[in-house]
Amino acid sequence: MANNRATYNQKVIDEWAKQVARRSRGLGRVHLVLVIAVVLLLALIFMFTRPELVVVFFFLAAALVVTQVLDRFTLLCPNCKRSPISWFPRGTAEDADFCVHCFYWLKSPYANGKQAKV
Numbered sequence: 001m002a003n004n005r006a007t008y009n010q011k012v013i014d015e016w017a018k019q020v021a022r023r024s025r026g027l028g029r030v031h032l033v034l035v036i037a038v039v040l041l042l043a044l045i046f047m048f049t050r051p052e053l054v055v056v057f058f059f060l061a062a063a064l065v066v067t068q069v070l071d072r073f074t075l076l077c078p079n080c081k082r083s084p085i086s087w088f089p090r091g092t093a094e095d096a097d098f099c100v101h102c103f104y105w106l107k108s109p110y111a112n113g114k115q116a117k118v
């Protein structure tokens with residue numbers, strides 16, 4: 001029970017929201033284009049079975065992995081400046097609700113991003 005603590009700081013939550021918005025405009029678009037290209041290419045490989053397509057597929061898949069790794073090093077917790085996810089996360093850093101290192105909330109735990117009155 002000693003680790004069940006989380007710190008609420010509106011500045012950290014606001015800064016995280018800015019980082020995620022910046023990421024969505026930049027790397028997020030590249031990531032989306034790569035995902036669509038990989039899926040389309042996979043369909044083409046099944047239809048035409050050409051070895052050139054397989055090579056292109058592996059390059060695009062590698063680029064997709066690189067964007068995931070870049071996410072890990074660019075989306076950092078505003079409080080402790082470390083990646084807010086563990087080494088084997090279930091989702092991306094963008095999906096994190098709190099930082100696993102300093103236990104600061106990255107998204108408001110309350111409805112609509114407003115602090116609840118106690």
Ligand SMILES: [Zn+2]
Nearest residue numbers: 077080099102
């Ligand atoms: Zn942190």
